[in-house]
Amino acid sequence: xxxxxxxxxxxxxxxxxxxxxxxxxxxxxxxxxxxxxxxxxxxxxxxxxxxxxxxxxxxxxxxxxxxxxxxxxxxxxxxxxxxxxxxxxxxxxxxxxxxxxxxxxxxxxxxxxxxxxxxxxxxxxxxxxxxxxxxxxxxxxxxxxxxxxxxxxxxxxxxxxxxxxxxxxxxxxxxxxxxxxxxxxxxxxxxxxxxxxxxxxxxxxxxxxxxxxxxxxxxxxxxxxxxxxxxxxxxxxxxxxxxxxxxxxx
Amino acid sequence: xxxxxxxxxxxxxxxxxxxxxxxxxxxxxxxxxxxxxxxxxxxxxxxxxxxxxxxxxxxxxxxxxxxxxxxxxxxxxxxxxxxxxxxxxxxxxxxxxxxxxxxxxxxxxxxxxxxxxxxxxxxxxxxxxxxxxxxxxxxxxxxxxxxxxxxxxxxxxxxxxxxxxxxxxxxxxxxxxxxxxxx
Numbered sequence: 001x002x003x004x005x006x007x008x009x010x011x012x013x014x015x016x017x018x019x020x021x022x023x024x025x026x027x028x029x030x031x032x033x034x035x036x037x038x039x040x041x042x043x044x045x046x047x048x049x050x051x052x053x054x055x056x057x058x059x060x061x062x063x064x065x066x067x068x069x070x071x072x073x074x075x076x077x078x079x080x081x082x083x084x085x086x087x088x089x090x091x092x093x094x095x096x097x098x099x100x101x102x103x104x105x106x107x108x109x110x111x112x113x114x115x116x117x118x119x120x121x122x123x124x125x126x127x128x129x130x131x132x133x134x135x136x137x138x139x140x141x142x143x144x145x146x147x148x149x150x151x152x153x154x155x156x157x158x159x160x161x162x163x164x165x166x167x168x169x170x171x172x173x174x175x176x177x178x179x180x181x182x183x184x185x186x187x188x189x190x191x192x193x194x195x196x197x198x199x200x201x202x203x204x205x206x207x208x209x210x211x212x213x214x215x216x217x218x219x220x221x222x223x224x225x226x227x228x229x230x231x232x233x234x235x236x237x238x239x240x241x242x243x244x245x246x247x248x249x250x
Numbered sequence: 251x252x253x254x255x256x257x258x259x260x261x262x263x264x265x266x267x268x269x270x271x272x273x274x275x276x277x278x279x280x281x282x283x284x285x286x287x288x289x290x291x292x293x294x295x296x297x298x299x300x301x302x303x304x305x306x307x308x309x310x311x312x313x314x315x316x317x318x319x320x321x322x323x324x325x326x327x328x329x330x331x332x333x334x335x336x337x338x339x340x341x342x343x344x345x346x347x348x349x350x351x352x353x354x355x356x357x358x359x360x361x362x363x364x365x366x367x368x369x370x371x372x373x374x375x376x377x378x379x380x381x382x383x384x385x386x387x388x389x390x391x392x393x394x395x396x397x398x399x400x401x402x403x404x405x406x407x408x409x410x411x412x413x414x415x416x417x418x419x420x421x422x423x424x425x426x427x428x429x430x431x432x433x
Contacts, residue, residue, distance in 0.1 A: 009273060009274065012273070012274040012275055014277075014280050023282075023283075024279060024280065024282060024283045025282060025283045025286050026283065027287065028280075028284070030284055030287065031283070031286075031287030031290075031291070034287055034288060034290075034291035035287075035290075035294075037291065037295075038291050038292075038295045038298070041295060041298075041299070042295070042303065045298075045299065045302075045303035045304070045306075045307065046298065046302055046303045046306070049303070049306050049307050049310060052306065052309065052310050052313070053310075054313070054314055054317060056310075060310070063303075063307055064310065064311060067304065067308070067311070068311070087296065087299050087300035087304055088296065088300075090299055090304060091292065091295050091296045091299045091300075094295070095291075095292060095295055113275060114274070114275045114284060115275050115276065116275075116280075116281045116284050117284060117288055120285055120288055120289075121288075121292075124292075182275065
Protein backbone atom coordinates (compact mmCIF):
# COMPACT_ATOMS: atom_id res chain seq x y z
CA UNK A 1 0.00 0.00 0.00
CA UNK A 2 1.21 3.49 -0.90
CA UNK A 3 -0.40 4.91 2.25
CA UNK A 4 1.99 3.02 4.45
CA UNK A 5 4.99 4.59 2.77
CA UNK A 6 3.99 8.21 3.39
CA UNK A 7 5.47 9.29 6.68
CA UNK A 8 4.79 12.93 7.66
CA UNK A 9 7.50 12.71 10.29
CA UNK A 10 10.28 11.86 7.87
CA UNK A 11 10.78 15.50 6.86
CA UNK A 12 11.99 16.32 10.39
CA UNK A 13 14.67 13.64 10.29
CA UNK A 14 18.24 14.82 10.81
CA UNK A 15 20.78 13.53 8.32
CA UNK A 16 24.46 13.88 9.00
CA UNK A 17 26.11 15.41 5.95
CA UNK A 18 29.66 15.84 7.28
CA UNK A 19 30.36 13.55 10.23
CA UNK A 20 32.63 14.73 12.98
CA UNK A 21 34.00 11.50 14.39
CA UNK A 22 31.44 9.67 16.42
CA UNK A 23 30.44 12.69 18.49
CA UNK A 24 27.23 13.53 16.66
CA UNK A 25 28.53 17.09 16.32
CA UNK A 26 28.99 16.79 12.56
CA UNK A 27 27.22 19.03 10.11
CA UNK A 28 23.62 17.86 9.63
CA UNK A 29 20.96 19.11 7.22
CA UNK A 30 19.79 21.29 10.11
CA UNK A 31 23.20 22.92 10.45
CA UNK A 32 23.46 23.30 6.68
CA UNK A 33 20.12 25.10 6.55
CA UNK A 34 21.14 27.39 9.40
CA UNK A 35 24.33 28.30 7.53
CA UNK A 36 22.25 28.77 4.38
CA UNK A 37 19.95 31.13 6.27
CA UNK A 38 22.94 33.13 7.49
CA UNK A 39 24.16 33.25 3.90
CA UNK A 40 20.78 34.42 2.55
CA UNK A 41 20.44 37.12 5.21
CA UNK A 42 24.01 38.33 4.74
CA UNK A 43 23.50 38.38 0.98
CA UNK A 44 20.40 40.50 1.40
CA UNK A 45 21.74 42.90 4.01
CA UNK A 46 25.41 43.18 3.02
CA UNK A 47 25.48 42.53 -0.70
CA UNK A 48 22.08 44.13 -1.26
CA UNK A 49 23.16 47.38 0.36
CA UNK A 50 26.69 47.36 -1.14
CA UNK A 51 26.14 50.37 -3.42
CA UNK A 52 24.62 52.55 -0.67
CA UNK A 53 22.37 54.14 -3.24
CA UNK A 54 20.37 57.22 -2.41
CA UNK A 55 17.56 55.83 -4.53
CA UNK A 56 17.60 52.12 -3.64
CA UNK A 57 17.28 49.29 -6.13
CA UNK A 58 15.02 46.33 -5.36
CA UNK A 59 17.36 44.34 -3.14
CA UNK A 60 18.55 47.38 -1.20
CA UNK A 61 14.95 48.48 -0.80
CA UNK A 62 14.13 45.06 0.67
CA UNK A 63 17.07 45.32 3.06
CA UNK A 64 15.95 48.80 4.12
CA UNK A 65 12.38 47.59 4.56
CA UNK A 66 13.54 44.75 6.83
CA UNK A 67 15.69 47.18 8.80
CA UNK A 68 12.94 49.76 9.24
CA UNK A 69 10.29 47.14 10.03
CA UNK A 70 12.30 45.66 12.90
CA UNK A 71 13.60 49.06 14.00
CA UNK A 72 10.09 50.48 14.28
CA UNK A 73 8.94 47.36 16.16
CA UNK A 74 11.81 47.63 18.65
CA UNK A 75 11.41 51.38 19.00
CA UNK A 76 7.66 51.33 19.54
CA UNK A 77 7.84 48.49 22.08
CA UNK A 78 10.92 49.37 24.10
CA UNK A 79 11.56 53.04 23.38
CA UNK A 80 14.93 54.65 22.69
CA UNK A 81 16.93 52.59 25.20
CA UNK A 82 15.74 49.39 23.57
CA UNK A 83 17.56 50.29 20.35
CA UNK A 84 20.82 48.94 21.80
CA UNK A 85 19.27 45.46 21.42
CA UNK A 86 18.30 46.16 17.84
CA UNK A 87 21.10 44.00 16.32
CA UNK A 88 20.03 41.06 18.50
CA UNK A 89 16.34 41.45 17.75
CA UNK A 90 17.02 41.97 14.05
CA UNK A 91 19.21 38.86 13.91
CA UNK A 92 16.55 36.82 15.71
CA UNK A 93 13.77 38.02 13.44
CA UNK A 94 15.65 37.46 10.19
CA UNK A 95 17.06 34.11 11.37
CA UNK A 96 13.67 32.73 12.37
CA UNK A 97 11.92 34.18 9.32
CA UNK A 98 14.43 32.86 6.81
CA UNK A 99 14.60 29.44 8.50
CA UNK A 100 10.79 29.25 8.38
CA UNK A 101 10.73 30.23 4.72
CA UNK A 102 13.60 27.89 3.73
CA UNK A 103 11.59 25.09 5.35
CA UNK A 104 8.81 25.74 2.86
CA UNK A 105 11.04 25.05 -0.13
CA UNK A 106 10.25 21.67 -1.68
CA UNK A 107 12.61 19.17 -0.07
CA UNK A 108 13.65 21.80 2.43
CA UNK A 109 14.34 21.21 6.10
CA UNK A 110 12.56 23.30 8.71
CA UNK A 111 15.16 24.03 11.38
CA UNK A 112 12.58 25.82 13.55
CA UNK A 113 10.49 22.65 13.78
CA UNK A 114 13.08 21.29 16.23
CA UNK A 115 12.28 22.19 19.82
CA UNK A 116 15.94 22.41 20.83
CA UNK A 117 16.58 25.20 18.30
CA UNK A 118 13.58 27.30 19.32
CA UNK A 119 14.30 26.64 22.99
CA UNK A 120 17.91 27.81 22.72
CA UNK A 121 16.77 30.91 20.84
CA UNK A 122 14.20 31.58 23.57
CA UNK A 123 16.93 31.05 26.19
CA UNK A 124 19.12 33.60 24.44
CA UNK A 125 16.25 36.08 24.79
CA UNK A 126 15.48 35.26 28.43
CA UNK A 127 19.12 35.23 29.52
CA UNK A 128 19.56 38.61 27.83
CA UNK A 129 16.46 39.89 29.61
CA UNK A 130 17.63 38.68 33.02
CA UNK A 131 21.18 39.98 32.51
CA UNK A 132 20.03 43.38 31.26
CA UNK A 133 17.38 43.56 33.97
CA UNK A 134 19.87 43.08 36.79
CA UNK A 135 22.60 45.22 35.20
CA UNK A 136 20.23 48.13 34.59
CA UNK A 137 18.11 47.95 37.72
CA UNK A 138 20.08 45.89 40.21
CA UNK A 139 17.73 44.20 42.66
CA UNK A 140 15.06 46.65 41.48
CA UNK A 141 14.53 44.20 38.63
CA UNK A 142 12.70 42.00 41.15
CA UNK A 143 9.93 44.61 41.20
CA UNK A 144 8.86 42.89 37.98
CA UNK A 145 7.35 40.20 40.25
CA UNK A 146 5.61 42.68 42.58
CA UNK A 147 3.55 45.10 40.52
CA UNK A 148 2.88 48.44 42.16
CA UNK A 149 -0.59 49.36 43.37
CA UNK A 150 -1.44 45.84 44.54
CA UNK A 151 -2.97 45.41 48.03
CA UNK A 152 -0.52 43.76 50.44
CA UNK A 153 -2.72 40.70 51.12
CA UNK A 154 -2.82 39.61 47.46
CA UNK A 155 0.83 40.43 46.84
CA UNK A 156 2.16 36.89 47.67
CA UNK A 157 -0.29 35.32 45.24
CA UNK A 158 0.47 37.85 42.52
CA UNK A 159 4.20 37.37 43.05
CA UNK A 160 3.88 33.60 42.69
CA UNK A 161 1.82 34.06 39.52
CA UNK A 162 4.34 36.54 38.13
CA UNK A 163 7.28 34.23 38.86
CA UNK A 164 5.54 31.29 37.22
CA UNK A 165 4.58 33.37 34.19
CA UNK A 166 8.16 34.61 33.93
CA UNK A 167 9.52 31.07 34.07
CA UNK A 168 6.95 29.99 31.50
CA UNK A 169 8.17 32.60 29.02
CA UNK A 170 11.06 30.66 27.46
CA UNK A 171 8.86 27.57 27.30
CA UNK A 172 5.91 29.33 25.66
CA UNK A 173 8.20 31.33 23.37
CA UNK A 174 9.94 28.22 22.07
CA UNK A 175 6.86 25.97 22.09
CA UNK A 176 4.79 28.41 20.05
CA UNK A 177 7.28 28.59 17.22
CA UNK A 178 8.20 24.91 17.30
CA UNK A 179 4.59 23.66 17.43
CA UNK A 180 3.39 26.01 14.71
CA UNK A 181 6.13 25.05 12.29
CA UNK A 182 5.93 21.33 13.05
CA UNK A 183 2.14 21.06 12.94
CA UNK A 184 1.93 23.07 9.74
CA UNK A 185 4.45 20.89 7.97
CA UNK A 186 2.83 17.67 9.20
CA UNK A 187 -0.58 18.84 7.97
CA UNK A 188 0.93 19.86 4.65
CA UNK A 189 2.63 16.50 4.25
CA UNK A 190 -0.52 14.59 5.25
CA UNK A 191 -2.68 16.29 2.63
CA UNK A 192 0.03 15.97 0.00
CA UNK A 193 0.24 12.28 0.98
CA UNK A 194 -3.54 11.87 0.47
CA UNK A 195 -3.16 13.22 -3.05
CA UNK A 196 -0.58 10.60 -3.90
CA UNK A 197 -2.41 7.76 -2.16
CA UNK A 198 -5.78 8.54 -3.78
CA UNK A 199 -4.30 9.15 -7.20
CA UNK A 200 -2.66 5.75 -7.13
CA UNK A 201 -6.07 4.05 -6.64
CA UNK A 202 -7.13 4.53 -10.25
CA UNK A 203 -9.51 6.82 -12.16
CA UNK A 204 -11.89 7.56 -9.24
CA UNK A 205 -8.97 8.15 -6.98
CA UNK A 206 -7.63 10.83 -9.31
CA UNK A 207 -10.94 12.71 -9.01
CA UNK A 208 -10.91 12.19 -5.27
CA UNK A 209 -7.38 13.58 -5.05
CA UNK A 210 -8.51 17.01 -6.27
CA UNK A 211 -9.85 18.08 -2.86
CA UNK A 212 -6.72 17.28 -0.82
CA UNK A 213 -4.65 18.88 -3.59
CA UNK A 214 -6.63 22.12 -3.25
CA UNK A 215 -6.23 21.95 0.53
CA UNK A 216 -2.50 21.31 0.21
CA UNK A 217 -2.13 24.37 -2.03
CA UNK A 218 -4.18 26.51 0.38
CA UNK A 219 -2.16 25.17 3.33
CA UNK A 220 1.06 26.10 1.56
CA UNK A 221 -0.16 29.69 1.27
CA UNK A 222 -1.21 29.59 4.91
CA UNK A 223 2.21 28.25 5.89
CA UNK A 224 3.91 31.23 4.25
CA UNK A 225 1.70 33.47 6.36
CA UNK A 226 2.46 31.44 9.49
CA UNK A 227 6.19 31.56 8.72
CA UNK A 228 6.08 35.33 8.79
CA UNK A 229 3.63 35.68 11.68
CA UNK A 230 5.58 33.33 13.94
CA UNK A 231 8.82 35.15 13.23
CA UNK A 232 7.05 38.41 14.01
CA UNK A 233 5.44 37.04 17.19
CA UNK A 234 8.82 35.77 18.36
CA UNK A 235 10.32 39.19 17.69
CA UNK A 236 7.61 41.27 19.32
CA UNK A 237 7.57 39.06 22.43
CA UNK A 238 11.35 39.46 22.62
CA UNK A 239 10.83 43.22 22.52
CA UNK A 240 8.15 43.08 25.21
CA UNK A 241 10.39 41.00 27.49
CA UNK A 242 13.30 43.37 26.88
CA UNK A 243 11.02 46.25 27.77
CA UNK A 244 10.28 44.47 31.05
CA UNK A 245 14.00 44.29 31.70
CA UNK A 246 14.46 47.99 30.94
CA UNK A 247 11.38 49.19 32.81
CA UNK A 248 10.38 46.68 35.49
CA UNK A 249 7.45 47.32 37.81
CA UNK A 250 4.76 47.75 35.13
CA UNK B 251 3.74 14.89 -6.34
CA UNK B 252 7.16 13.43 -6.79
CA UNK B 253 8.34 14.57 -3.38
CA UNK B 254 6.00 12.50 -1.15
CA UNK B 255 6.65 9.27 -3.06
CA UNK B 256 10.38 9.82 -3.08
CA UNK B 257 10.42 10.59 0.65
CA UNK B 258 8.27 7.55 1.19
CA UNK B 259 10.80 5.52 -0.67
CA UNK B 260 13.69 6.96 1.33
CA UNK B 261 11.88 6.18 4.56
CA UNK B 262 12.77 2.53 4.32
CA UNK B 263 16.49 3.20 4.27
CA UNK B 264 16.08 5.95 6.86
CA UNK B 265 14.44 3.63 9.39
CA UNK B 266 17.13 1.08 8.76
CA UNK B 267 19.84 3.64 9.45
CA UNK B 268 18.18 4.97 12.62
CA UNK B 269 16.68 2.05 14.43
CA UNK B 270 16.21 4.17 17.57
CA UNK B 271 13.09 5.81 16.13
CA UNK B 272 11.01 8.29 18.06
CA UNK B 273 10.00 11.76 17.01
CA UNK B 274 13.11 13.43 15.52
CA UNK B 275 12.59 16.69 17.40
CA UNK B 276 12.66 14.90 20.77
CA UNK B 277 15.78 12.79 20.23
CA UNK B 278 18.08 14.17 22.88
CA UNK B 279 21.24 12.67 21.36
CA UNK B 280 20.94 15.17 18.48
CA UNK B 281 20.66 18.20 20.75
CA UNK B 282 24.37 18.83 21.30
CA UNK B 283 25.11 18.93 17.59
CA UNK B 284 22.16 21.21 16.84
CA UNK B 285 23.10 23.60 19.64
CA UNK B 286 26.66 23.71 18.37
CA UNK B 287 25.64 24.57 14.82
CA UNK B 288 22.99 27.00 16.05
CA UNK B 289 25.66 28.79 18.09
CA UNK B 290 28.00 28.90 15.10
CA UNK B 291 25.31 30.09 12.67
CA UNK B 292 23.59 32.55 14.96
CA UNK B 293 26.89 33.90 16.29
CA UNK B 294 28.09 34.46 12.75
CA UNK B 295 24.80 36.10 11.79
CA UNK B 296 24.86 38.37 14.84
CA UNK B 297 28.44 39.38 14.13
CA UNK B 298 27.79 40.16 10.46
CA UNK B 299 24.57 42.02 11.22
CA UNK B 300 25.86 44.12 14.11
CA UNK B 301 29.30 44.89 12.62
CA UNK B 302 28.62 45.23 8.91
CA UNK B 303 25.05 45.07 7.69
CA UNK B 304 23.06 47.15 10.16
CA UNK B 305 25.55 50.05 10.43
CA UNK B 306 25.65 50.17 6.65
CA UNK B 307 21.87 50.27 6.25
CA UNK B 308 21.59 52.79 9.09
CA UNK B 309 24.14 54.94 7.31
CA UNK B 310 22.17 54.75 4.07
CA UNK B 311 18.92 55.71 5.79
CA UNK B 312 20.59 58.49 7.76
CA UNK B 313 22.22 59.88 4.60
CA UNK B 314 18.90 59.86 2.83
CA UNK B 315 17.15 61.56 5.74
CA UNK B 316 19.82 64.27 5.89
CA UNK B 317 19.74 64.71 2.13
CA UNK B 318 15.96 65.10 2.08
CA UNK B 319 16.08 67.54 4.99
CA UNK B 320 18.73 69.70 3.34
CA UNK B 321 16.90 69.58 0.02
CA UNK B 322 13.70 70.71 1.69
CA UNK B 323 15.58 73.44 3.50
CA UNK B 324 17.14 74.60 0.25
CA UNK B 325 13.77 74.56 -1.46
CA UNK B 326 12.32 76.69 1.35
CA UNK B 327 15.23 79.10 0.99
CA UNK B 328 14.71 79.37 -2.77
CA UNK B 329 11.06 79.91 -2.20
CA UNK B 330 11.69 82.72 0.25
CA UNK B 331 14.09 84.25 -2.28
CA UNK B 332 11.42 84.07 -4.94
CA UNK B 333 8.89 85.61 -2.57
CA UNK B 334 11.33 88.40 -1.80
CA UNK B 335 11.92 89.05 -5.48
CA UNK B 336 8.16 89.09 -6.02
CA UNK B 337 7.73 91.58 -3.23
CA UNK B 338 10.54 93.79 -4.61
CA UNK B 339 8.91 93.67 -8.02
CA UNK B 340 5.55 94.65 -6.57
CA UNK B 341 7.22 97.45 -4.67
CA UNK B 342 9.04 98.84 -7.71
CA UNK B 343 5.87 98.52 -9.75
CA UNK B 344 3.93 100.53 -7.17
CA UNK B 345 6.74 103.07 -7.06
CA UNK B 346 6.75 103.43 -10.82
CA UNK B 347 3.00 103.77 -10.85
CA UNK B 348 3.22 106.49 -8.17
CA UNK B 349 5.94 108.28 -10.13
CA UNK B 350 3.90 108.14 -13.30
CA UNK B 351 0.93 109.57 -11.48
CA UNK B 352 3.06 112.36 -10.03
CA UNK B 353 4.43 113.18 -13.47
CA UNK B 354 0.93 113.25 -14.92
CA UNK B 355 -0.24 115.46 -12.10
CA UNK B 356 2.68 117.82 -12.60
CA UNK B 357 2.12 118.01 -16.32
CA UNK B 358 -1.55 118.63 -15.84
CA UNK B 359 -0.83 121.39 -13.32
CA UNK B 360 1.79 122.98 -15.57
CA UNK B 361 -0.53 122.86 -18.56
CA UNK B 362 -3.37 124.30 -16.48
CA UNK B 363 -1.15 127.12 -15.18
CA UNK B 364 0.06 127.93 -18.67
CA UNK B 365 -3.46 127.91 -20.02
CA UNK B 366 -4.52 130.10 -17.14
CA UNK B 367 -1.79 132.63 -17.85
CA UNK B 368 -2.63 132.70 -21.52
CA UNK B 369 -6.30 133.04 -20.78
CA UNK B 370 -5.62 135.89 -18.38
CA UNK B 371 -3.42 137.66 -20.92
CA UNK B 372 -6.07 137.20 -23.54
CA UNK B 373 -8.73 138.49 -21.18
CA UNK B 374 -6.61 141.52 -20.31
CA UNK B 375 -5.96 142.12 -23.97
CA UNK B 376 -9.65 141.85 -24.76
CA UNK B 377 -10.55 144.07 -21.83
CA UNK B 378 -8.07 146.69 -23.09
CA UNK B 379 -9.49 146.46 -26.58
CA UNK B 380 -13.02 146.79 -25.23
CA UNK B 381 -12.04 149.80 -23.18
CA UNK B 382 -10.32 151.41 -26.18
CA UNK B 383 -13.36 150.72 -28.33
CA UNK B 384 -15.60 152.24 -25.70
CA UNK B 385 -13.40 155.35 -25.57
CA UNK B 386 -13.46 155.64 -29.33
CA UNK B 387 -17.23 155.25 -29.37
CA UNK B 388 -17.62 157.91 -26.68
CA UNK B 389 -15.27 160.24 -28.52
CA UNK B 390 -17.05 159.70 -31.76
CA UNK B 391 -20.42 160.15 -30.14
CA UNK B 392 -19.23 163.38 -28.50
CA UNK B 393 -17.76 164.71 -31.69
CA UNK B 394 -20.87 163.68 -33.54
CA UNK B 395 -22.99 165.40 -30.92
CA UNK B 396 -20.89 168.56 -31.13
CA UNK B 397 -21.20 168.49 -34.92
CA UNK B 398 -24.95 168.10 -34.54
CA UNK B 399 -24.99 171.23 -32.25
CA UNK B 400 -23.00 173.16 -34.73
CA UNK B 401 -25.29 172.13 -37.56
CA UNK B 402 -28.37 172.90 -35.40
CA UNK B 403 -26.94 176.31 -34.43
CA UNK B 404 -26.22 177.18 -38.02
CA UNK B 405 -29.64 175.99 -39.08
CA UNK B 406 -31.25 177.96 -36.27
CA UNK B 407 -29.26 181.11 -37.26
CA UNK B 408 -30.28 180.63 -40.88
CA UNK B 409 -33.93 180.09 -39.94
CA UNK B 410 -33.95 183.09 -37.64
CA UNK B 411 -32.23 185.26 -40.33
CA UNK B 412 -34.81 184.29 -42.93
CA UNK B 413 -37.69 184.86 -40.62
CA UNK B 414 -36.54 188.03 -39.03
CA UNK B 415 -34.22 189.34 -41.61
CA UNK B 416 -31.39 189.89 -39.30
CA UNK B 417 -28.51 187.88 -37.97
CA UNK B 418 -29.10 186.60 -34.48
CA UNK B 419 -26.37 186.51 -31.91
CA UNK B 420 -24.64 183.27 -32.28
CA UNK B 421 -23.88 182.77 -28.61
CA UNK B 422 -27.53 183.32 -27.69
CA UNK B 423 -28.63 180.69 -30.12
CA UNK B 424 -26.15 178.25 -28.70
CA UNK B 425 -27.34 178.93 -25.15
CA UNK B 426 -30.92 178.40 -26.27
CA UNK B 427 -29.92 175.12 -27.88
CA UNK B 428 -28.26 173.98 -24.73
CA UNK B 429 -31.32 174.70 -22.61
CA UNK B 430 -33.54 173.03 -25.20
CA UNK B 431 -31.35 169.96 -25.35
CA UNK B 432 -31.19 169.76 -21.59
CA UNK B 433 -34.95 169.98 -21.00
